[in-house]
Amino acid sequence: MSDEEQPPSRSTYRHGGLREALLEAGIEMAREGGPDAVVLREATRRAGVSPNAAYRHFADREALLKAVSDSCLGFSADRIERELAEHPPTGPGGTPTEADARAMLRAVGLGYLAFAREEPGLFRTAYSVPDDLSHAFDPAKAGRAGRTPFQLVGIALDAMVETGAMPAARRQNAEFLAWATVHGLGMLIIDGPLRGLDDRMVDFATSRLLDMVDRGL
């Protein structure tokens, strides 16, 4: 037995990493039940601490939820990065070709939707807290590679323009269009009318949607 971490009891009066422990507990609850399942008291219970201790690290339940939500965006970024990693640029010197750029954008969409399907609770939680553009690059929302989902879409779109796969005139704010499209399908799949469709159907819809983006952007 080490120094601290066992929920049942701890030796020191101070917890040592309570904020982290509460966040972790919150993420676990979100994973299983979405944003509504993130319960402050339960988080303190799991951390082996009294309910009020949480207030030393989070202003209120909403603040904890916000932190959990940011982490979820980070996980989403990780999933997208993983998909991107499977399509490295094929051009000379690592520069992307036009086909690479299209593959990148597609990978971002696939990763985004894969995350929604694999971790619906976290996905819902990620977008359960109102936010705005000014925080789109907040490091708290970044994945392990340090990039937020928003940045990843942007990178793919930049490659589209650089390789001529997309007219530069349409580049501005194109993040929103690509994002909205994929986000909407994600919501429809996990909570909306597409819920319960078998995987092949969902894969098909995903593919069709990404085709549409590719054609229409």
Added chain:
Amino acid sequence: MSDEEQPPSRSTYRHGGLREALLEAGIEMAREGGPDAVVLREATRRAGVSPNAAYRHFADREALLKAVSDSCLGFSADRIERELAEHPPTGPGGTPTEADARAMLRAVGLGYLAFAREEPGLFRTAYSVPDDLSHAFDPAKAGRAGRTPFQLVGIALDAMVETGAMPAARRQNAEFLAWATVHGLGMLIIDGPLRGLDDRMVDFATSRLLDMVDRGL
């Protein structure tokens, strides 16, 4: 003073229209604060009835929320119908031309997004309850004209195919693509990164998005 309806007191033991009153109260709460603001006890209070009375009409809070959610979908349909009404078919005998079909689809999207912006609480509530395709035509989700939002997209898409604005091969399941796109933008506008953007910017993004759908479907 008539027979019943005043919150403070009522003469008869029976309320007479409690289910409707609770639903109405729920809608009002959803309008102001989204799904989480739909509180069972508060609804009974507004209806001038004891908390438990609600259980004679709804199995639990979730059931009330579901009913409110369905009503919200109906309101959404109403808003879309209003937008559609502004673009009646111009062809001979009321048959739509290709341009009409495009205008119809655009009107559906515009109406959908207008609803999201005008009634964000109701919009969020509409999609806060998990659902699936088998209920897409449930009359409870229909607007005053008797058609659900899902049906309205379908109608516009049918017109697109009939007038040759869209290849028939792409018709199947195209509802999902159109819907997902517009739904995603709606979410981004009211809760996501696009929150707080001024109206002109949002209008612009909306227009660009609908262009994309038109080109890419």
Added chain:
DNA sequence: ACGCTCTTGTGGACAGCGTACACATGGCGC
């Protein structure tokens, strides 16, 4: 006309939640 029954509303209770306030603990800087 009468009484039974079934639906609808009431009253009281309970556990769980978020959160406020006063208090305890003890690690760290002087």
Added chain:
DNA sequence: GCGCCATGTGTACGCTGTCCACAAGAGCGT
């Protein structure tokens, strides 16, 4: 070595959803 202040505890309050036993009375069959 001492005192401060960040961190954790205890108690309490009002609110929620929901369960149970009970009351009221509308509407039916006889």
